[in-house]
Amino acid sequence: MATPRTRKTESPARSEQLDTRVLENLVGYNARRGWLAISTVFAERMAAYGLKQVDFSVLSLLAHNPGATSRQLCATLDILPPNLVSLVAAMDGRGLIERRPHPHDGRAVGLHLTAAGRKLVREAEEAVVQLELDASARLSARERETLIGLLQKLYR
Amino acid sequence: MATPRTRKTESPARSEQLDTRVLENLVGYNARRGWLAISTVFAERMAAYGLKQVDFSVLSLLAHNPGATSRQLCATLDILPPNLVSLVAAMDGRGLIERRPHPHDGRAVGLHLTAAGRKLVREAEEAVVQLELDASARLSARERETLIGLLQKLYR
DNA sequence: TATTGTTATACTCTATAACTATA
DNA sequence: TATAGTTATAGAGTATAACAATA
Numbered sequence: 001m002a003t004p005r006t007r008k009t010e011s012p013a014r015s016e017q018l019d020t021r022v023l024e025n026l027v028g029y030n031a032r033r034g035w036l037a038i039s040t041v042f043a044e045r046m047a048a049y050g051l052k053q054v055d056f057s058v059l060s061l062l063a064h065n066p067g068a069t070s071r072q073l074c075a076t077l078d079i080l081p082p083n084l085v086s087l088v089a090a091m092d093g094r095g096l097i098e099r100r101p102h103p104h105d106g107r108a109v110g111l112h113l114t115a116a117g118r119k120l121v122r123e124a125e126e127a128v129v130q131l132e133l134d135a136s137a138r139l140s141a142r143e144r145e146t147l148i149g150l151l152q153k154l155y156r
Numbered sequence: 157m158a159t160p161r162t163r164k165t166e167s168p169a170r171s172e173q174l175d176t177r178v179l180e181n182l183v184g185y186n187a188r189r190g191w192l193a194i195s196t197v198f199a200e201r202m203a204a205y206g207l208k209q210v211d212f213s214v215l216s217l218l219a220h221n222p223g224a225t226s227r228q229l230c231a232t233l234d235i236l237p238p239n240l241v242s243l244v245a246a247m248d249g250r251g252l253i254e255r256r257p258h259p260h261d262g263r264a265v266g267l268h269l270t271a272a273g274r275k276l277v278r279e280a281e282e283a284v285v286q287l288e289l290d291a292s293a294r295l296s297a298r299e300r301e302t303l304i305g306l307l308q309k310l311y312r
Numbered sequence: 313t314a315t316t317g318t319t320a321t322a323c324t325c326t327a328t329a330a331c332t333a334t335a
Numbered sequence: 336t337a338t339a340g341t342t343a344t345a346g347a348g349t350a351t352a353a354c355a356a357t358a
Contacts, residue, residue: 031191
């Protein structure tokens with residue numbers, strides 16, 4: 001164990017590494033650490049596109065769900081409406097999305113990617129797929145699928 | 157562009173649910189959602205003990221690594237030193253931990269659980285184990301182990 | 313009366329720079 | 336010169352209350 005010279009039960013923390021066995025048996029702890037690892041790579045690579053994780057999620061959803069509303073994005077991504085406002089405004093300011101009146105509901109606004117937005121999403125999705133493969137390089141394709149399936153059992 | 161009633165490939169976002177297939181194929185997205193799900197249950201149940209996730213991690217680490225220093229906790233949990241200060245102060249103020257001079261390094265402070273701290277950790281660890289089982293109830297014991305192992309391949 | 317989108321705001325979490333005392 | 340712990344502070348991220356326009 002970690003008993004350098006003298007006692008054993010009193011001061012094991014003198015060694016550099018701590019015993020993390022309890023935490024390492026928790027799904028929550030490991031899910032957070034795993035997410036954090038990927039998150040770091042994501043931030044590094046996607047800075048080139050000026051996209052954070054939420055930004056990417058929103059743009060990608062709009063690419064595959066043209067005309068989606070803020071409310072739908074919030075419900076899908078577990079974001080609170082007030083916190084989406086500035087994000088959407090920023091995307092609009094960058095010319096990546098357009099707000100059009102919703103065809104069936106005068107209160108709502110349909111969000112659509114612009115041509116520039118579609119181009120960026122295409123590149124960004126490729127970059128994310130690659131970054132994910134790199135960040136999970138120690139997993140086989142089969143393991144990666146299994147991991148995703150098990151994670152979805154936690155929240156879906 | 158947006159053809160409201162006739163076409164079907166143009167405005168799919170009229171339905172309530174959005175197509176999330178791209179995001180659902182990403183490990184990062186799923187790890188975050190999975191962690192968030194457990195995180196919610198954790199917050200609900202552990203409020204009774206006055207412990208957030210970091211608080212629990214720190215106390216649990218100290219239970220199994222008596223005399224660990226702030227620096228070691230920071231390195232282990234990926235916390236920045238300034239952000240641990242108030243946490244440790246709070247635990248001290250609640251009478252859960254004690255700061256003792258480090259035996260071999262005059263700069264460092266060894267952190268130790270008090271009797272009250274040890275009692276709380278014992279109860280809290282039991283509660284967390286139970287909460288984890290409930291939050292991952294849709295996983296078999298084997299699946300839970302697999303999930304943890306795969307997550308660790310992402311960061312360890 | 314309920315819902316969409318919004319403003320304003322507060323609270324928490326995370327990050328950076330700089331200081332002190334020891335090594 | 337480098338490290339452990341700390342202070343102060345800034346910036347993200349997340350939360351609530353309240354309002355206008357529309358249903």
